[in-house]
Amino acid sequence: MPPPDSYRTLAAPSQAEPPKTKGSRFIGDAFRARSADEALAHVEAVRAREHAARHHGWAYRLGPDAPAPRSSDDGEPSGSTGPPILREIEARELYRVVVVVTRYYGGTKLGVGGLARAVGEAAGAALDAARKQVVTVRVPVRLAFAFEDTSPAMRLLDVFDAEVADQSHSAEGTELALRVRRSEAEPLRAAFVEATAGRGRVIG
Structure with a gap:
């Protein structure tokens, strides 16, 4: 099947922070990224800005005919952070997008399921807050x-x-x-x- 002629992406960066989950803060940042290097540069920029946090999970999805998406739990339990972020990107059928979710631990463990839900909520909120555009x-x-x-x-x-x-x-x-x-x-x-x-x- 040939790749599509157009795709949806972000028109501008966005950020969202849902209410705390058992004391933990989750900050979602969404950016447009034309390449893997650009996506990872956004990750490092968020890491530098939120340097007091220990975990910055991320995922990116490039063009429709680009290599497979990538994600990282960044030290959180396996599958609890990167995959939930990627699912939010894919659910909105967006491309050339990277999302970083920063976690500030609030003192109460959430478990893998609870962590995945909180991360997904922050990622989804950041994506929903962003202006979108269609690129031909x-x-x-x-x-x-x-x-x-x-x-x-x-x-x-x-x-x-x-x-x-x-x-x-x-x-x-x-x-x-x-x-x-x-x-x-x-x-x-x-x-x-x-x-x-x-x-x-x-x-x-």
């Missing part, structure tokens, strides 16, 4: 055509969801650099060859 996945397509084929070539831009990134002109004609919705790239290339009766060139 586009790929580059380059076309070249003679001046007499300008009209049929340019009409394709109205048919397909294509953005002109750059264009140049020479004695031979025009070269267009487009950004096209991923699922439409191959159909556009085929339609271009047909519209120009094979005279146009698909460069990329």
Whole structure:
């Protein structure tokens, strides 16, 4: 199954802190992250900001066709922190997102189940507080055509969801650099060859 043409992510960072659970504070921070390095940089920034806390569980999920998501319990009981955070991200069908949940221990043990519920609540609250946006996945397509084929070539831009990134002109004609919705790239290339009766060139 091909990856989707668009995905939901965060438009801006957000933070939420639900009421204490048996004296323990749980602070959820959610960020947009375009790569694993960027996600881990957000984790370290929260760790530095909340340096008095001992545990900063986290999870991230990148693009729809990116490597598998990752999570960490950061010293909490296995499966009590990272996986619950990841479940909250996945439940909202979000991508390119990292969530960090900081815990300040309140003196009463919660057990694995209680800890997982509290962590999930903080992660979910942070994600729900964030503004969302839909990002369209586009790929580059380059076309070249003679001046007499300008009209049929340019009409394709109205048919397909294509953005002109750059264009140049020479004695031979025009070269267009487009950004096209991923699922439409191959159909556009085929339609271009047909519209120009094979005279146009698909460069990329």
